[in-house]
Amino acid sequence: MFEAIVENGEQNSKTHKLIFDLRGEGALPTLKIEKPKEWFDERTLVLKFPKTRVDKSLIMPILLKNDGMVPATCRFDLTPNENFRFLKESSYTLPPKTYHSFDIEFNPKTPGPKQWNLGV
Numbered sequence: 001m002f003e004a005i006v007e008n009g010e011q012n013s014k015t016h017k018l019i020f021d022l023r024g025e026g027a028l029p030t031l032k033i034e035k036p037k038e039w040f041d042e043r044t045l046v047l048k049f050p051k052t053r054v055d056k057s058l059i060m061p062i063l064l065k066n067d068g069m070v071p072a073t074c075r076f077d078l079t080p081n082e083n084f085r086f087l088k089e090s091s092y093t094l095p096p097k098t099y100h101s102f103d104i105e106f107n108p109k110t111p112g113p114k115q116w117n118l119g120v
Helices: none
Strands: 002-005 017-020 031-035 039-041 058-066 072-075 084-086 091-094 099-106
Touching: 058 091, 091 099
Parallel strands: none
Antiparallel strands: 002 017, 031 058, 058 099, 072 091, 084 099
């Protein structure tokens, strides 16, 4: 609620104050993960690469959709990893009602399970 006293106004208690509510509506950015669909827990998405030979590569996408009415930016916080990399950008602004794919390349340097944790 906004309240102001009107200078040099009538000293009537009902008319010497300006009082009103200020309200509004807005839209927030909305991003939805379309692929992959598997989750480790409620906060951790899993992108499972199949077995891949050492020094061979495989590419899988992370597909995002902007369901909202305003542009939305997604930025991945990356830690260096010799076995994984983004093929293009790791940040992108999606216009409303559009999709964008972030392609991840897996190229193992040694045998065994590999993991890369990304922050969004």
